[in-house]
Amino acid sequence: MILEICVDSVESAMAADSGGADRVELCSALREGGITPSVGLISSVRKVVSIDVFVLIRPRGGDFVYSEPEFDVMQEDIGAAKRAGANGVVLGLLTSEGRIDAERTRQLIKLARPLQVTFHRAFDVSIDLETSLEEVIDCGADRLLTSGGELNAMRGMNRIAQLNQAAGSRIRIMAGAGIRQSNVRTFVQGTGVREIHTSLNTRTPSSARHGGIHVKIGSHADEFSRFLVMEKDVRRFKSTLHGTRTGAEPEYSLP
Numbered sequence: 001m002i003l004e005i006c007v008d009s010v011e012s013a014m015a016a017d018s019g020g021a022d023r024v025e026l027c028s029a030l031r032e033g034g035i036t037p038s039v040g041l042i043s044s045v046r047k048v049v050s051i052d053v054f055v056l057i058r059p060r061g062g063d064f065v066y067s068e069p070e071f072d073v074m075q076e077d078i079g080a081a082k083r084a085g086a087n088g089v090v091l092g093l094l095t096s097e098g099r100i101d102a103e104r105t106r107q108l109i110k111l112a113r114p115l116q117v118t119f120h121r122a123f124d125v126s127i128d129l130e131t132s133l134e135e136v137i138d139c140g141a142d143r144l145l146t147s148g149g150e151l152n153a154m155r156g157m158n159r160i161a162q163l164n165q166a167a168g169s170r171i172r173i174m175a176g177a178g179i180r181q182s183n184v185r186t187f188v189q190g191t192g193v194r195e196i197h198t199s200l201n202t203r204t205p206s207s208a209r210h211g212g213i214h215v216k217i218g219s220h221a222d223e224f225s226r227f228l229v230m231e232k233d234v235r236r237f238k239s240t241l242h243g244t245r246t247g248a249e250p251e252y253s254l255p
Contacts, residue, residue, distance in 0.1 A: 001188070001241045002195040004054070004174065005229055006030070008037070012201075012229035013045040013053070019234025023052035025090055025118075025197065030227065032061035036077045039084055046085040054088035054118060055081040057108070064094040064122035071104055078112050088115045090145070092122025100126060100135040109140050116142045118174065124149045124156075133163055136171065143172035145197055152178025154187060161191040181237045188241070196241060200234060201227035 005016035006025045016024050026045055027034035035058050046053055059066065059073040066074065071093075078089055089112050093101035100123075109117045119141040126132040129149050136144050146163060148156020153175045164173040176197030179187055184196060204226055 002174075003234075003238050003241055004176075004195065004197045005234060006034070006176075006197065006199040007045075007229055008034070009228065010041070010044050010048060013049050015229045015231040016234050017049040017051050019229075019231040020238040021051060021234050023054055023087070024049065025054045025056060026086075027056035027058070027090075029061065030199070030201070034058060035061060039080050042081060042084040042086060052087035053085070054090050054116070055084075055086045056120070057081070057089050057091040058120075064092050064125070065096050065101075066093060066104075074108060075111060078108060082112070082115060086115060088112075088117060088142075090118040090120050092120040094122050094126060098125070098127035100132050100139070102135050102139055105136075105139045105141075118143045118145055120145045121147060121177070129159065129163065130166065133166060133171075137167070141171060143174050143195065145174045145176050147175065147177035150177075154178055154183055157187060157190050160193065164192050181233075181240050184237065184240055185243070198237065200229050200237060202230050202233065204228045 002022045004023050004025055005021045006027065007013045007016055008028050008030045013024050013026065026037050026042060028037040028041065029035045034056050036056055042055055057074050057077050059070045074091065081089055091108055093105050095101050119136045123132055123136065123144060124147050133144065146160060147153045148159035148163065150156035153160060160173065160175050167173050172195055173193050174195035174197050175187065175191060175193045179196055179198050
């Protein structure tokens, strides 16, 4: 069983590593759903963790239909992530009609090699999940992150089980969104997935002792707290995950 923790800071990445996670998905602005982290953050995390670091390639929040200038940014960010020592990248592109943007996805995957590539939850807002699965596989991605097209993975359990079965050994299905220690065992047993993505964020008081109560910098600003991953939470989650059995794991051919 593989555990991936979504993090947006050096501290959270270190906690994920110490707690036994197998890799981190590194991003910034989690309250926007995540965007590409800075090169400084990627490099700093790479220096202090021993596990794999997958970097989110998303130039902005909002939808997943990108302009040509935004596509150029994504290409530049993949190059920067490779140079900074990333082990993989996480990306997702759609057409305005809600289909997988196969042509440009292939271009980014080719550019990213030899790093691994995860196609993220842009998949979940595509118009037809079964067709999109085949398109993502055809593009050459190594894994697909999904909640089964639902708000959270628990609601999407049945669809995720179907996608996992349809995928077979052609691509790894990784489930994410709303999976916690309290439900992960039921979820894994019900879907057969072998990879879990979660954030495990805990609201933590800020070290700031003064802040303007009438001033907010950004739409989600809260200068008196932040969200961090705690080592103990990762360790407990990993322990529960390791106690779950789903049967034999299929063999995959990864680059």
